[in-house]
Amino acid sequence: MSATTFGIDLGGTNVRCGVVDEHGTILNERRAPNRYDASWQEIVDAMVSLVRALEPEHPDATAVGVGAAGLVTRDGHIRYAPNIPGFRDAPIHDALASELDLPVFVDNDANAAAHGELRHGAARGARYALVITLGTGIGGGIIARGRVIRGAHGFAAEIGHFQIDPDGPMCACGLRGHWEAFASGSALGRMGRERVEAGKAPKVLELAGGDASAVSGVHVGDAAQAGDADALEVVSEYAGYVAVGLAGLANILDPERIVVSGGLVELGDTLFDPVRAAFDRQLEGTDYRPAVDIVPAELGQQAGVIGAAALARELVAEA
Numbered sequence: 001m002s003a004t005t006f007g008i009d010l011g012g013t014n015v016r017c018g019v020v021d022e023h024g025t026i027l028n029e030r031r032a033p034n035r036y037d038a039s040w041q042e043i044v045d046a047m048v049s050l051v052r053a054l055e056p057e058h059p060d061a062t063a064v065g066v067g068a069a070g071l072v073t074r075d076g077h078i079r080y081a082p083n084i085p086g087f088r089d090a091p092i093h094d095a096l097a098s099e100l101d102l103p104v105f106v107d108n109d110a111n112a113a114a115h116g117e118l119r120h121g122a123a124r125g126a127r128y129a130l131v132i133t134l135g136t137g138i139g140g141g142i143i144a145r146g147r148v149i150r151g152a153h154g155f156a157a158e159i160g161h162f163q164i165d166p167d168g169p170m171c172a173c174g175l176r177g178h179w180e181a182f183a184s185g186s187a188l189g190r191m192g193r194e195r196v197e198a199g200k201a202p203k204v205l206e207l208a209g210g211d212a213s214a215v216s217g218v219h220v221g222d223a224a225q226a227g228d229a230d231a232l233e234v235v236s237e238y239a240g241y242v243a244v245g246l247a248g249l250a251n252i253l254d255p256e257r258i259v260v261s262g263g264l265v266e267l268g269d270t271l272f273d274p275v276r277a278a279f280d281r282q283l284e285g286t287d288y289r290p291a292v293d294i295v296p297a298e299l300g301q302q303a304g305v306i307g308a309a310a311l312a313r314e315l316v317a318e319a
Helices: 040-057 092-099 109-120 179-183 185-197 202-207 217-225 229-253 263-267 269-282 300-318
Strands: 005-010 014-020 026-033 064-068 078-080 088-090 104-108 128-134 138-144 257-261 293-296
Touching (some): 005 109, 014 300, 026 040, 064 109, 064 300, 109 128, 109 257, 109 300, 128 263, 179 229, 185 217, 185 229, 202 229, 229 269, 257 263, 269 293
Parallel strands (some): 257 293
16 A cells, blocks of 8 residues: 555645655645635535646555644544634535545644644654644644544644733634633734834844734844844734743643644744743743753654645544
């Protein structure tokens, strides 16, 4: 049996489909744009087109794995996704399976990325780990006994949505004070805009073209990387919020390793040094327990495709 499978990563701006081998290498890839207001049927149509475009070159592929944002049931039905309006009660698995002549497996996108890091990336060899994605929102995967845990209904590890301040900023899901509202990449942008609107962080404003409303987390990060004091102060404050969530999760789950993914990983030690320092201050009994490694992800933007393909490969083998 071929170990080659299709992996699909449903992102907010792109749908990526890759052909992946048993070593986690992407052999071929196609992409299609994804609109914020696209319906789930339009997204399914895009996935079907990508698979069909790749099939003639890879007729030995045995399955399709999909990583999709939101609350994904064990049978591949997306119940809700706060950042993708089209994902409301969307039968993604059944719609895809009716169009393709291959087994289809659908999981949450952060779970798929965690599976990729577990099999081929920074979580390799770990039996108990967390994979945290800092992006527009916060996604996560919980690894226990060497497997990604999905929970009773498939909804486990919506870690961005535990509340740390009931009076905090509004989260994309419509509730206040969730960790995601404080520690996502979007939150870093909001903090940067607040600093600029207060008449500070001129370097950040300059990088945003002089438009305070256009300030994003990227501008804050770039200014911090350049050594700007105001931006470094914002990143340090942001790192504290990241550490609040990581320490809380570590106190509950006792991981040996925390893998952090997402675009903010590119900040390197500018982000990781203050996160690790704040984490150590907030973790229960830091001086009396083994250290928890906090490390950057290895697969980058390819984690979703690689992880979805690896998941499909393993589930086919188990069937």
